[in-house]
Amino acid sequence: MKSKNKIKAINPKLWLYFCITFMFSLLSVIFFSAIVISILYFFGIFSNSNADRSFFLPLLLMVIISILLGLIVSIFIGKVFLKPLEELNKGLHEVAKGNFAIRVEEESSLKEVNDMLKNFNSMAEALSSIETLRTDFVANVSHEFKTPLAAIEGYATLLQSENLSKEKHDEYINKLINNTHKLSTLTGNILQLSKLENQNSSNLEKEKFNLSEQLRQAILSLESKWESKNINFDLNFGEIYYYGDSGLINHIWTNIISNAIKFSPENSTIVLEASENTKEIVVKIKDHGCGIAKENINKIFDKFYQVDTTHHSEGNGLGLALVWRIIKIINASIEVESELNCGSTFTIHLPK
Structure with missing residues (x-):
């Protein structure tokens, strides 16, 4: 265009x-x-x-x-x-x-002219970064769509076999449903990210809501995932109310809790703590999963980044990118503490 x-x-x-x-x-x-x-x-x-x-x-x-x-x-x-x-x-x-790789020499003896040349170089640098991000994003999206689409095509072809047993038929149908769900989730996350790119703190739909109840509902919405792994939840918080965009904030809990479930071993416990003071509300989500290497902690909020490739089929690497964008929009902050083979703790600070 x-x-x-x-x-x-x-x-x-x-x-x-x-x-x-x-x-x-x-x-x-x-x-x-x-x-x-x-x-x-x-x-x-x-x-x-x-x-x-x-x-x-x-x-x-x-x-x-x-x-x-x-x-x-x-x-x-x-x-x-x-x-x-x-x-x-x-x-x-x-x-x-x-x-966008072009640069001009900042050699003028006049400050105003030199500032103009410097601003041009800054603009070219920003455009170059945006173009790189756009190219990488398109490549990653194409790859993420290609995997489930190939699986759907393969299982749909197998279902055409006349000698297919009922057991195999049901298995392939379930595979089709799972891959369709992955495509739906991926599409939804991409659309949500696109929407958030044009959103800022000035156009939030703020309201007073029960944050504690929202946390409980986020856990219940993922019941099928944690029940299949027999994971328990330890909830340590009272009734806490918060004034903010409940829809955006709910994305934070569902994505972080979903990740905690995905990387937690069977029969383990995920701990949720929430407290408040005069300045902020602090929510901690702790799992006992595989953990994250220190050199990778700063990368986990990048689009399509996968910490553990063995779980690649269970996600698309956009969940924490959504969390990061929402955190910035609502002027909150997030901290990550992790140790390999011991688990991770995500601490979210919501300003009042």
């Missing part, structure tokens, strides 16, 4: 036009001086006397000095103003063609 915002290019021959205009002005001064001198001679004001010559020579010297000064000023202006503008113009043309 072509952008409607067009960059108005600076004429690369601007320096030539400026020099021509400046030289024309100098010639006008010389021509005017010549006319004045001619008039003075015509009326006999000038003669061949030494006194008259002493008046004429300074005037001629003034014209020569004006020409030299004009040339010096032209060179100075060309170097200070026009050369950086020409470089900036070339850079804008490259950006318009999609080359």
Whole structure:
């Protein structure tokens, strides 16, 4: 899609036009001086006397000095103003063609011009980062869609077999349902992320709600997952109310608790704690799962990042990316403590 915002290019021959205009002005001064001198001679004001010559020579010297000064000023202006503008113009043309790696030299002696060149480089750097993120995002989305689609195609083909037993038939149907659910979840997460990209703290739908009840409901919504692994929950909180966007905040609990269930071993316990003070509400979600290596903790909120590839088929790496975006929107904060083979603790601070 072509952008409607067009960059108005600076004429690369601007320096030539400026020099021509400046030289024309100098010639006008010389021509005017010549006319004045001619008039003075015509009326006999000038003669061949030494006194008259002493008046004429300074005037001629003034014209020569004006020409030299004009040339010096032209060179100075060309170097200070026009050369950086020409470089900036070339850079804008490259950006318009999609080359976000272009940079201009910040070599102007004027602060204002140098700031303009620096802002251009910052803009190009930001565009380059966005383009990289976009490319990676499209590649990851394509990969995440390809896996379940291939599985659906494969199981649908197997179901066409006439000699298929009822046991295999039911197994393939369940596989189809599971992969369809994965596609649905992936699509929903992508749409939610896209929606959140244009959302900020100024357009939240805030209301007072029972945060404790919301936590309990988030656990119940995942009952099939934790029941199949015989996981227990230890809830340590009283009745806590919070004023905020309950819909967005609910995404935080469901995604973090879902991850805790996914990485927890069978017959283990997940601990939920919540407390409040005059400034904030603090919620802790602790599991006893496989844990996260310290060097990977900063990556877990990246889109499509998978900590444990053995659980890849159970998620798409977008859940914690959603959590991170929501945390930023509601001006909250999140901390992660983890130790390999011991578990992880997610601590969320909700400002009042």
